[in-house]
Amino acid sequence: MAYDRSDNEARLQRKLVPLNIVVCILCLVSAISLVFAPLIKINLSEIKEVFMEMIESEGNSEGTDGNAPDFEAVFDSLEDEISITALDIGKFAYSNESVLMPLVISAVETMVIPAVSQGVLEGLDVDTTDIDFSKLNEKFEAFNHVDSEEDMRVAAGEWIDEIIRIGDLEINSEGRAQIIENFVDIYYDTIEVTDGKFDIEKMLCVFASEGLELEKPVTSYAEFLEEYFNNTEDGEVSEAYEMLMQADELIKSFAKGVFWLVMFPAITWLILFLFSLLHIFAKNKRFVMWYVKLFGGIPWLLFGFAPMVLGGALASVGEEMAIAASVFGAITSLTWISGVCLGLLWLVSIFWAFPIKHKIRADRKG
Numbered sequence: 001m002a003y004d005r006s007d008n009e010a011r012l013q014r015k016l017v018p019l020n021i022v023v024c025i026l027c028l029v030s031a032i033s034l035v036f037a038p039l040i041k042i043n044l045s046e047i048k049e050v051f052m053e054m055i056e057s058e059g060n061s062e063g064t065d066g067n068a069p070d071f072e073a074v075f076d077s078l079e080d081e082i083s084i085t086a087l088d089i090g091k092f093a094y095s096n097e098s099v100l101m102p103l104v105i106s107a108v109e110t111m112v113i114p115a116v117s118q119g120v121l122e123g124l125d126v127d128t129t130d131i132d133f134s135k136l137n138e139k140f141e142a143f144n145h146v147d148s149e150e151d152m153r154v155a156a157g158e159w160i161d162e163i164i165r166i167g168d169l170e171i172n173s174e175g176r177a178q179i180i181e182n183f184v185d186i187y188y189d190t191i192e193v194t195d196g197k198f199d200i201e202k203m204l205c206v207f208a209s210e211g212l213e214l215e216k217p218v219t220s221y222a223e224f225l226e227e228y229f230n231n232t233e234d235g236e237v238s239e240a241y242e243m244l245m246q247a248d249e250l251i252k253s254f255a256k257g258v259f260w261l262v263m264f265p266a267i268t269w270l271i272l273f274l275f276s277l278l279h280i281f282a283k284n285k286r287f288v289m290w291y292v293k294l295f296g297g298i299p300w301l302l303f304g305f306a307p308m309v310l311g312g313a314l315a316s317v318g319e320e321m322a323i324a325a326s327v328f329g330a331i332t333s334l335t336w337i338s339g340v341c342l343g344l345l346w347l348v349s350i351f352w353a354f355p356i357k358h359k360i361r362a363d364r365k366g
Helices: 007-036 044-057 071-076 086-093 100-123 134-145 149-167 173-194 200-212 221-230 239-280 290-295 298-317 319-329 336-365
Strands: 038-043 081-085
Touching: 007 086, 007 239, 007 336, 038 044, 038 298, 044 081, 044 319, 081 086, 086 239, 100 134, 100 149, 100 200, 100 221, 100 239, 134 149, 134 200, 149 173, 173 200, 200 221, 221 239, 239 290, 239 298, 239 336, 290 336, 298 319, 298 336
Parallel strands: none
Antiparallel strands: 038 081
């Protein structure tokens, strides 16, 4: 038997229509912000400032050792701000792309020139402890501007002369000329493989391909690393490559967890949106929202509140935690939008929905 509503209950039910509309708006705003707005925004310029101050205070800045990692150059090569959304995390988590291989390649790109400079001098039995490699690195970088055999002869000659100077070496003109000819050979070997294109990356990769005796020369660090990791005697992938892939899987598993920690609350917001929308047109306009109240705050707690608290706590520890504190301090998150929506949902529930629902229940009992 259908329940006959009193006129008073019908009037009270109509008062829930504006409430349902407000809830619909809150749900849509929150769900859309969780999916499309940045979960994390990291200001790298703030981290760079603290990191470089620490390096300089410890006497390990690039200016004291030209062969030391150029951390400032590393920061400058990155964007000023990193922004990551739930969609970005989801695309990465369920993709076949590696997250660590690009980092390895980036490290190679940053360190290859200093490594070559140091390796050459150490191969000549030169003590490199107190040597400033900056000028030698600069001479080597000139190979990126080689467009002809003559350019190669000039660049190779200047680099060799710098090695002789800083290493306090002796070499006759015939020996110098022979080294230059070797560089010319490398130049032609490279452009033959690359259809006339030449730079340091291509030169080193083609040269290394000969050392690994690859069937087909590689011309990029990415290709070289892939061949290097897989170039084993039994044809199996190397242990280092397996470890890299395992680490990738762990990171992706973590990314999947983070993705669903955000998507699950977003889905609950969408479910509440559907319920509140449907109940606008139903006779009984009441609906439950406990699941959103319970899970809706997870994204803000993880990406908004936690970094803020951790940053403040680490900053109070002292200078030894300055880098970690600066990382958390440089993190912002637009999950505060969802947090505000959750707060408003609690308010409309307590001061708007609950009084009306209480009156409806009382009317039915009485």
